Amino acid sequence: MPHQPEHFVLRSSLTSPFVRKVRMVAQVLGLQDRITLVPTDAADPADPLRTQNPLGKYPCLLRADGTAIYDSSVILEFLQEVAGTDRLLPARGVDRIAMLTRTRLADGIIDAGAQVIYETRYHEDGTQSERWLDYQREKILRALSAFESALPDPTHTDAVSIGLACALGFLDRRKPVAWREHFPGLVAWLPRFAQHEPAFNQTRAPDTQPA
Structure with missing residues (x-):
């Protein structure tokens, strides 16, 4: 059975410039179809974002096993790893x-x-x-x-x-x-x-x- 690519959830708000940054990265790297946007209300104490990211901030990327990755710059590096490229940021040097x-x-x-x-x-x-x-x-x-x-x-x-x-x-x-x-x-x-x-x-x- 062929390996299924991992899918992710992005806790997000469409008005956030940092969410926009992650969405742009995903599109540039061809990963947008593997990411589901889930809106969040950072002001709502009941929103699980506060558990997913103790800072209560988005964007927050959730892996299939529930592991959370934040902030936008870290998510950029992670998505670049997923895509197997250093197109957006050199790996070293x-x-x-x-x-x-x-x-x-x-x-x-x-x-x-x-x-x-x-x-x-x-x-x-x-x-x-x-x-x-x-x-x-x-x-x-x-x-x-x-x-x-x-x-x-x-x-x-x-x-x-x-x-x-x-x-x-x-x-x-x-x-x-x-x-x-x-x-x-x-x-x-x-x-x-x-x-x-x-x-x-x-x-x-x-x-x-x-x-």
Whole structure:
């Protein structure tokens, strides 16, 4: 009897940029048909996500035996192993370290943007810390400046370009900072990458999804 490929469950939200990153990786590696998306409500104490990932965060990839893998960067590496390739991230060497550093920079844009959103969402007007908001926004702008000065190849898909595209898509959707007027290189890069890599538009959150 032929070996059946393993299937996975992805605890997810279609509006999450980190979930989008994993979905893009799966499509690029041809693994999307082996992954079932299962929505999660991270704010619900009864959601099993809190057992699957003690941090209560998604994306969280569940293997057939129930083993959980998180976060998005670890899932990327796992899916690359499943696909038997190093197409998105070198297996070793200084190039791998350089790419990992840049992927964390892209992830940091999203993390800082999320802090801006949480501060404005969970604190009433007049109780928000403008100092904290400025601190997070400055992180985003510095990271964007670093990418602006060393743009990835828009005709090449790898861990860095996927992470950056998801970060820029997040900024466009949630608007923690006004970035487009300051970074013309990134503004031009994003549609060129989207034209090259169809998985970017194919993983866009539906307009009917809440922000």
